[in-house]
Amino acid sequence: SQTIHQWPATLVQPVGSPLSLECTVEGTSNPNLYWYRQAAGRGLQLLFYSVGIGQISSEVPQNLSASRPQDRQFILSSKKLLLSDSGFYLCAWRTASSGNTIYFGEGSWLTVV
Amino acid sequence: GENVEQHPSTLSVQEGDSAVIKCTYSDSASNYFPWYKQELGKRPQLIIDIRSNVGEKKDQRIAVTLNKTAKHFSLHITETQPEDSAVYFCAGFTGGFKTIFGAGTRLFVKA
Numbered sequence: 367s368q369t370i371h372q373w374p375a376t377l378v379q380p381v382g383s384p385l386s387l388e389c390t391v392e393g394t395s396n397p398n399l400y401w402y403r404q405a406a407g408r409g410l411q412l413l414f415y416s417v418g419i420g421q422i423s424s425e426v427p428q429n430l431s432a433s434r435p436q437d438r439q440f441i442l443s444s445k446k447l448l449l450s451d452s453g454f455y456l457c458a459w460r461t462a463s464s465g466n467t468i469y470f471g472e473g474s475w476l477t478v479v
Numbered sequence: 480g481e482n483v484e485q486h487p488s489t490l491s492v493q494e495g496d497s498a499v500i501k502c503t504y505s506d507s508a509s510n511y512f513p514w515y516k517q518e519l520g521k522r523p524q525l526i527i528d529i530r531s532n533v534g535e536k537k538d539q540r541i542a543v544t545l546n547k548t549a550k551h552f553s554l555h556i557t558e559t560q561p562e563d564s565a566v567y568f569c570a571g572f573t574g575g576f577k578t579i580f581g582a583g584t585r586l587f588v589k590a
Contacts, residue, residue, distance in 0.1 A: 398576055400578075408582075408583075409568070409580055409581065409582040409583050410523070410568060410580040410583075412577060412578075412579070415576055415577060417576055423576075425577075456522060456523070460578075465511070466510075466511040466513075466572045466574075466578070467511075467513055467525055467528060468513075468578050469525070470522040470523050470524070471522065472521075472522050473521075473522050
């Protein structure tokens with residue numbers, strides 16, 4: 367069965383520091399991968415999605431970037447964090463076998479101080 | 480692109496009562512509508528979904544209805560229990576790569 371791992375689970379970073387969140391999917395190949403962000407008490411904002419290695423589509427222009435160096439690996443990065451980057455970051459995946467359903471990783475809580 | 484609106488933003492019901500959450504979508508090409516439940520501090524998890532060729536789907540105490548003409552769909556929870564308290568998200572999928580979510584409904588079930 368497919369599983370998704372996301373880390374770190376929690377991190378506190380100072381303003382202006384870099385960020386790297388990583389997500390790995392197991393048990394499937396060629397998934398569509400997604401990064402969503404959820405501000406405290408708010409909805410799910412799609413940040414990036416990827417349909418293949420090296421293919422990244424950005425939904426919201428900001429100081430974040432994403433990369434997909436391997437088929438089942440998706441990385442969210444920032445060179446300099448802002449206070450407004452705080453939130454709950456969720457990686458998600460979808461494949462042909464999952465139909466149109468996307469499944470979320472356990473999430474990463476980011477607090478920028 | 481697709482836009483999904485969800486209401487109410489907050490819903491409070493007495494245990495045992497029913498709860499209804501409504502969503503509307505803008506893209507008539509949308510063909511798949513999942514509902515997710517998110518408990519505090521956890522990831523959203525799929526609870527039920529419906530495809531555009533179906534008008535209603537039930538799973539125990541949960542049901543979803545779809546009106547393609549009016550472009551709206553609803554989640555119905557009967558005999559609510561305290562453990563139903565959570566945030567519920569509706570979503571729409573047009574067949575491309577993106578799933579667009581509503582803003583969420585915070586459901587409180589009072590014992």
